[in-house]
Amino acid sequence: MGAVSTAPRSRVSARLSAIAPSATLVVDAKAKALKAAGHPVIGFGAGEPDFATPDYIVEAAVAAAKDPANHKYTPAKGMPALREAVAAKTLRDSGYEVCPDDVVITNGGKQAVYEAFAAIVDLGDEVILPAPYWVTYPECIRLAGGTPIEVFAGADQGYKVTVAQLEAARTERTKAVLVCSPSNPTGAVYTPAELTAIGQWALEHGVWVITDEIYEHLLYDGAQAAHIVALVPELADQAIVLNGVAKTYAMTGWRVGWMISPSDVTKAATNLQSHLSSNVANVSQVAALTALSGDLSAVHDMREAFDRRRLLMVDMLRGIDGLVVPVPQGAFYAYPSVEGLLGRTLRGTVIDSSMTLANLALEHAEVAVVPGEAFGRSGYLRLSYATSDANIAEGVGRLQQLLAEAV
Numbered sequence: 001m002g003a004v005s006t007a008p009r010s011r012v013s014a015r016l017s018a019i020a021p022s023a024t025l026v027v028d029a030k031a032k033a034l035k036a037a038g039h040p041v042i043g044f045g046a047g048e049p050d051f052a053t054p055d056y057i058v059e060a061a062v063a064a065a066k067d068p069a070n071h072k073y074t075p076a077k078g079m080p081a082l083r084e085a086v087a088a089k090t091l092r093d094s095g096y097e098v099c100p101d102d103v104v105i106t107n108g109g110k111q112a113v114y115e116a117f118a119a120i121v122d123l124g125d126e127v128i129l130p131a132p133y134w135v136t137y138p139e140c141i142r143l144a145g146g147t148p149i150e151v152f153a154g155a156d157q158g159y160k161v162t163v164a165q166l167e168a169a170r171t172e173r174t175k176a177v178l179v180c181s182p183s184n185p186t187g188a189v190y191t192p193a194e195l196t197a198i199g200q201w202a203l204e205h206g207v208w209v210i211t212d213e214i215y216e217h218l219l220y221d222g223a224q225a226a227h228i229v230a231l232v233p234e235l236a237d238q239a240i241v242l243n244g245v246a247k248t249y250a251m252t253g254w255r256v257g258w259m260i261s262p263s264d265v266t267k268a269a270t271n272l273q274s275h276l277s278s279n280v281a282n283v284s285q286v287a288a289l290t291a292l293s294g295d296l297s298a299v300h301d302m303r304e305a306f307d308r309r310r311l312l313m314v315d316m317l318r319g320i321d322g323l324v325v326p327v328p329q330g331a332f333y334a335y336p337s338v339e340g341l342l343g344r345t346l347r348g349t350v351i352d353s354s355m356t357l358a359n360l361a362l363e364h365a366e367v368a369v370v371p372g373e374a375f376g377r378s379g380y381l382r383l384s385y386a387t388s389d390a391n392i393a394e395g396v397g398r399l400q401q402l403l404a405e406a407v
Ligand SMILES: Cc1ncc(COP(=O)(O)O)c(C=O)c1O
Pocket: 047, 107, 108, 109, 110, 111, 113, 134, 180, 183, 184, 212, 214, 244, 245, 246, 252, 255, 256, 257
């Protein structure tokens, strides 16, 4: 018989103790608390449209709430009509056919991210993760037992990784590569040629592609919509497509996303979901169905506003000495490099990292931004321009004034 350990057992599992809180939500919560206490905080932290969900979607949801059929459980993988609408929308927007059976409706895009990694990653598998990356990816990879392998692309390469970098990171344990275009946090958009090259590389080496397309409709400056599975159709058998209604239709609170995958993966994810959460709230599913079945005019109006705000924010940020500000071509984030400010002193504090800078901005200018540390590397700030023109003018104006003091 082995010796019985007398060490006290930890209360929280090692697996969950290792999860860091979502840094973007932490910044947002800090800013909201200050605001609630009466401070005139301008928040550039949150990643959500400031618009209300379009009326016709809300009205469909109200009607759905009154229908007793929606008061009951529905299939765990999603209502058939919504899965069909996702397939039709994918054909309309991405140009390729998917079977509605290969769609799982999830509780927001976030649950699709979690389930995608849970479905294909085994203990010890490596997932190549282009950085800067969205905060949730590395946590979901680790929760699945995998190891995120960061491949960094800075402002000098437009925050886009090359195939040569991916190949240098590939080992025999590489299971998948994550693609997020348009990108959170950088706003970078891969061209069709770049995505084709990544898709062909993945195909050649048997690497799965997990492609997060949640910002697909938020493109500017003539950036082309590009979908890796449409560009490299043979990838379909080793690709998982993630998407949702949150960003496109200003529906972050409704919690509807989806994943599209080969049928064995779909089955595994459905089994997981049947134990984890079952069906997404029926009222939300009907709202998503209404959004996806309608046209894209509301999206176009919102995109126009984001575009105007994007240019205003970039223009004002470029007025700050020490910042390098690439023009984002997608999503709703600016991602300046602040490396030129590191080492300077501001109101008695040495700016030794972007985290310090973000704290100084909140403390002295009452402006909330997310430091690059949240996305894998210090030296950057993420500012969301999904807020009013007046907020951008006021908030970035305050940053200009404060940072002019850094010497
Ligand atoms: C890149 C990316 N993917 C997925 C999501 C998930 O969105 P939701 O869970 O709100 O649908 C987000 C939200 O911030 C995101 O930025």
